[in-house]
Amino acid sequence: MVAMNQETLLDLWGKARYWIAFFGIRRLVSAVVTGVVAVTLVWLILRPSEPPIEASLPLATLPVVTTTSTPSYVTVHVAGAVKSPGVYRLAPLARVVDAVTAAGGPKSDADLERINLAQVLIDTEQVFIPVRTTRSVTPSIAPRHRPTTTIATPRSPTQQETPQSNNALIDLNSASSIELDALPGVGPATAKAIIDYRTSQGKFSRVEDLLNVAGIGPAKLAALRDLVTVAQ
Incomplete structure (x- = not known):
């Protein structure tokens, strides 16, 4: 048995010397190292993944203790x-x-x-x-009113007194421009036209002659008929 083992060892040693002589010691060592590294990488890639230790351990659930302290007073x-x-x-x-x-x-x-x-x-x-207090009431003082001043507004010619109100008729042959302007519907221009007609054509012989004055028509004559007169 011992002799057989020695022969086997000698045979293996002979083969090893052959391969060493054939490849060289450096190439042979490099090939062996490369093979070991390759086998290790394959084993690391293909091995089944094991769960981490933290995940494999069950979580310890601690009982939640709630204390409600109610004051006694x-x-x-x-x-x-x-x-x-x-x-x-x-x-x-x-x-x-x-x-x-x-x-x-x-x-x-x-x-x-x-x-x-x-x-x-x-x-x-x-x-x-708190203590009940009596609220003081502040007397209210009525505001003083200033006296109201009434300002008279001048009346328009139509609002002023007409000769009819005081039963005085305006004489077309002697009335001034102010008196003629006070007649209803007669303004400064019409009053001037009456005086110009009286100056150029002579005195009015009748009230209807107003139709010859520029700016006076039948309607205005009807409004002036009872307010004017013609003195002879």
């Missing part, structure tokens, strides 16, 4: 218009009305309408009850 300071002001301990969720009652109740001059009796009390707060 609230401490408030009651001051103002109460019979026994001071610091009082009341039950949780007590209201302002409970604090006022604990302080002996409100005084006769307490103004309870200015506070919210239904408000829930908060620990260490102050409850102040």
Whole structure:
């Protein structure tokens, strides 16, 4: 058995020397290293991926402990218009009305309408009850009015008194331009035309001669007939 092993080893050593002599020691070592690296890379690529340790471990769920601490009482300071002001301990969720009652109740001059009796009390707060005060009323003074000044507006010629109002007729042969201008429907131009006609043609012999004056027609003559006259 030992002799066989020695022969096998000698045979392998002989083959190794042959390949070393054939390829050279450097080429043989390089080929062996390259083969080992190639086998390693193939194994790394083809091996099944293992889950990470963190993912494989189950998450530990810790129980959530909720603690709700309800105070056994609230401490408030009651001051103002109460019979026994001071610091009082009341039950949780007590209201302002409970604090006022604990302080002996409100005084006769307490103004309870200015506070919210239904408000829930908060620990260490102050409850102040105000005193009813009389509101002063400021007398109102009526504003003084300035005297009103009436300014007379001059009347237009149609609004002024006509000869008919005082029963005085205008004489066409002696009336001035101002008197003629005061007649209804007669302006400065028509008054000048009447005077020019009277100067150039002579005195009017009758009222109907106004139709010969420029600017006077039958309608205007009818309006002037009862207001003018012709003195002989």
